[in-house]
Each structure stands twice: as structure tokens, then as C-alpha cells.
Amino acid sequence: AGAGKTTFAQAHFRPSEIVSSDAMREMLTDDAGDQSASAEAFQVLAIIINGRLRRRLLTVVDATNLRVSNRKRYSRLAARYGIPTVVIAFDLSDATYRARNSERSDRVVPQYVLTDHAERMAGTLEDLRREGYAAVHVMRESMQTDELELVRERRA
Numbered sequence: 001a002g003a004g005k006t007t008f009a010q011a012h013f014r015p016s017e018i019v020s021s022d023a024m025r026e027m028l029t030d031d032a033g034d035q036s037a038s039a040e041a042f043q044v045l046a047i048i049i050n051g052r053l054r055r056r057l058l059t060v061v062d063a064t065n066l067r068v069s070n071r072k073r074y075s076r077l078a079a080r081y082g083i084p085t086v087v088i089a090f091d092l093s094d095a096t097y098r099a100r101n102s103e104r105s106d107r108v109v110p111q112y113v114l115t116d117h118a119e120r121m122a123g124t125l126e127d128l129r130r131e132g133y134a135a136v137h138v139m140r141e142s143m144q145t146d147e148l149e150l151v152r153e154r155r156a
Contacts, residue, residue: 002114020062021045050077053080056083084133087133089125092139
């Protein structure tokens, strides 16, 4: 939370390409932060992701995904359709997460959640390298995400 995942996705991908857990919660409850709707939101998310991947469409999952089981679910779906999975991870300082979170206009995530996410990130980075993705890109403090250029390649 507070890493800039959604901002990054919106800057670099089309709205139709982004499948967001927050957006699914908001669709279900009118509140993107309503964690009581997470189970249903992730069921809907999985259906949309499967449908897009079956059609071989670029699909960006905008969710925290700090748990191996969550990431495996999506990478298995992609593998079913022969689509490579690329991870973009945001490894920032706790201070950056907190600052970005406090600047949010829509909702502020509780501090204990930010601390938990920051603590789990180090282990997540180690796991990502072993999970067999086509590529793992780690965004760090010094990187200017608005200056990045993503290149779309068409596969035959």
C-alpha cells in the first residue's frame, strides 16, 4: 500500500488492461478499502484475468500480491494460455510508503498495514526470483517511474 502501483499502472497501461483489486472492492461495496469484500473481489478479479488471458490480451494485475499463493494463481492462469508473466515490484522505504499514503485523497491505509507490507517485501523479493517469471523488474527509490518507457512487443 502506498507504493504507487495504481499510479504507475494508470500512467503506462490502458484502463482496459488494468484489473484492480481495489476497483473490484469498490464495484462490490462502493468502498475500495472495504476489506470485507476481498474474497468476492478476488473471485471477480480471477474471472476477468482468465477471460483476458484466454483472449491473449495484455493484463495488468493491480494488487499487493505479497503472498506466494496469490502470485501463483495468476502465473498459472497465464501459463495455461502460454503467456509469459512479468512482475513489477515496488521496493521502497517505509518512509516513502508512509508519505505517499498520507498524500492519498481517496483513502488512507492504516499504518500497521504499511509496516506489515514493508516488512514482507524483502522476503517477497527473494521469492520472486525463484518463482519462474519471464522477468522481474524492481522499482526502487531512485527510479523516476514517469520517465520509464515500456515497449509493447507483438508475439506471433
